[in-house]
Amino acid sequence: MEDNTIIRDLRVLTEEFIPARIIHRDGQLRALRDSMMPLLQRRPARHAFLFGPPGTGKTCLSRYLLEELKKSAPVVTAYVNCWVDATRFRIFYTLLRGLGAFIHRKGTPTDELFDLFKTKTSGRQCVIILDEIDHLEDETVLYDLLQAGAGLILISNAETALHRIDARIRSRLMAAEQIAFPPYPVNEIADILGDRAAYGLVPATVKRSQLEKIARLCRGDARAALSILSLAAQKAEDANLDAIPDRFIDAVFPALLKDSRRQAMETLSPYQRLAIDLLKEGKQQSGALYAAMNEAAGRMRLAPLEERTYRKHMERLVRKGFASAEGSGRWRIYAVAGTSEPLFRPASDR
DNA sequence: CATCCACCGGAACTTAGGGTTC
């Protein structure tokens, strides 16, 4: 392990890693800390809503804060990404796993999972992070969690995510602390990379000017920046070099872009991929797209879809950020989104 | 200005595929 020329600990450069300190997010950190403060006096936390573009530190900061919180108060915490687990069943399933309760039966009723969750957390203070909240498919989870007395940290890319949820739940979340996460400027990303590199890489294997180069490439998205640094470091390690050359940084960037697209597409059903492929040729009105889809499905030996089913697929694609919808009712026009969602936007994208 | 048209989306169903329990 210590023979490595570049890499000391790759985990430090992943987005799951919770760093020992948070830099360039002092205001946000203080705001979130203050809303969790009541827990120390055994009072309920104030809910928080964190919003901002991808890679601006929302998830990282929340997880960091809860780790710190647990050091000074007997608080139960859990994390759920709604992009991965979007239904009521799956959310309680992963929540319970996070709380150390293993459900081995997949045939367990969801209400039973909820009851188990309540007994697990009863009499204890509980804070739950719900990441990518705009991808949640069943809002009753929010109602359940509020009823169970959990403190919520909701995270979204869109500032408007809370407006879209049901009024009855929304009114209880209106008092939530709203915390904005703007994109990082170049020098701050470079600082963050430097901080991580100090633990994750062998000293003097990457120059400050290179960190700034990465920071410029990824346009304020720290997650993308970490991926670039990590991949370039691995490449240099494999080549047995003792420093990361500039050309590796350039080489890694397009590969990363393509890979993230491909990975995101793999989470879609065949029909959804088909819809996106058709939309890539140009935006379409809903009715025309439906006709084109069933026509293409026939050629691909896929069964034609009922109109309502088609609409359900489109609803999903829009919520997941793959497609965008413009206009209402029968004048709705769908297009590929690709621009705002999963990762960073390339300089030119039609 | 009333009516129509083509799509919207909630609700309740069916079906397929996974599990457990006895």
Add this chain to the structure above:
DNA sequence: GAACCCTAAGTTCCGGTGGATG
């Protein structure tokens, strides 16, 4: 292996919706 339970995807039914149309 029969009798259940569950989820998730697809379908059926149907009351909206709002610009287009005469």
